[in-house]
Amino acid sequence: MTFLDIRFIDLVDIVLVAYLMFRIYKLIKGTVALYIMLGIFAFIVFWILIKTFGMELSSTILDNIVNVGVVAFIVVFQQEIRRFLLLLGSRYNVSTRFSMDKVFMSQSKGMMSIYNKPVVRACLSLAKTKTGALIVITKDSELLDYVQTGELINGVISSQLLENIFFKNSPLHDGAVIITGNKIKAAGCILPVSQNTDLPKRVGLRHRAAMGITEATDAHAIVVSEETGRISFFSKGQMEMGVSGEELQEFLNKS
Numbered sequence: 001m002t003f004l005d006i007r008f009i010d011l012v013d014i015v016l017v018a019y020l021m022f023r024i025y026k027l028i029k030g031t032v033a034l035y036i037m038l039g040i041f042a043f044i045v046f047w048i049l050i051k052t053f054g055m056e057l058s059s060t061i062l063d064n065i066v067n068v069g070v071v072a073f074i075v076v077f078q079q080e081i082r083r084f085l086l087l088l089g090s091r092y093n094v095s096t097r098f099s100m101d102k103v104f105m106s107q108s109k110g111m112m113s114i115y116n117k118p119v120v121r122a123c124l125s126l127a128k129t130k131t132g133a134l135i136v137i138t139k140d141s142e143l144l145d146y147v148q149t150g151e152l153i154n155g156v157i158s159s160q161l162l163e164n165i166f167f168k169n170s171p172l173h174d175g176a177v178i179i180t181g182n183k184i185k186a187a188g189c190i191l192p193v194s195q196n197t198d199l200p201k202r203v204g205l206r207h208r209a210a211m212g213i214t215e216a217t218d219a220h221a222i223v224v225s226e227e228t229g230r231i232s233f234f235s236k237g238q239m240e241m242g243v244s245g246e247e248l249q250e251f252l253n254k255s
């Protein structure tokens, strides 16, 4: 039977589709897009059933809907498609992965971890005084789109510099600081805000912006809450709330 004639490439095909579906599910999990996707899935099942039973009138109407469906799909999922492509781009960005900077500037995990200490120190100090802060630490992607939304600093990381930036009367305290390698690249940056419905209701825009950037890119983010003085760590669209200095240091060293 040709039906059972499964080639190796078919298995690769199935695994690829399963992986893609899993990535899409992870991307839209907790957002309204998941329900829209389920709605589309139900629609496709309904359409297939109507075709199978040969119901001509319904089939013609649904065919016409499907014809404009691709455009509607792109419009409805504009943000998700953008996020998905951005994530793919930043994950597999060959130019930054093999950049000469990384080879010659000793940006190995071990070397870079010495720059985590001033970040942790600044966060603890900001937490003590309940000063709100949002810090993004870039990985492969340097987030130049977001750097451009703020003020360029390009200064070597120091806890004093971070504390000064987030000091309440400082002109740069609003928005996010972006750190790349051993440099504070920019401050006052505007980040994408997460639409994740799984986040607790009390969580405000600072936390949502930290969540948003880690959902859309491979960066990590730290938030110091102005309200509670609590430190939260964000990575891959996941939030660890109320972390201690040691835990924060560990997260940063691991990442």
Ligand SMILES: Nc1ncnc2c1ncn2[C@@H]1O[C@H](COP(=O)(O)OP(=O)(O)OP(=O)(O)O)[C@@H](O)[C@H]1O
Binding pocket: 132, 133, 134, 173, 174, 175, 176, 189, 190, 191, 192, 193, 202, 203, 204, 205, 206, 207, 208, 209, 224, 225, 226, 227, 228
């Ligand atoms: N899209 C954004 N990008 C960067 N920073 C943002 C963004 N939206 C809000 N912020 C920052 O968050 C601050 C507002 O925080 P808000 O009180 O809404 O958040 P929160 O998560 O409740 O934090 P907190 O616990 O510190 O109050 C703004 O003043 C601004 O500095």
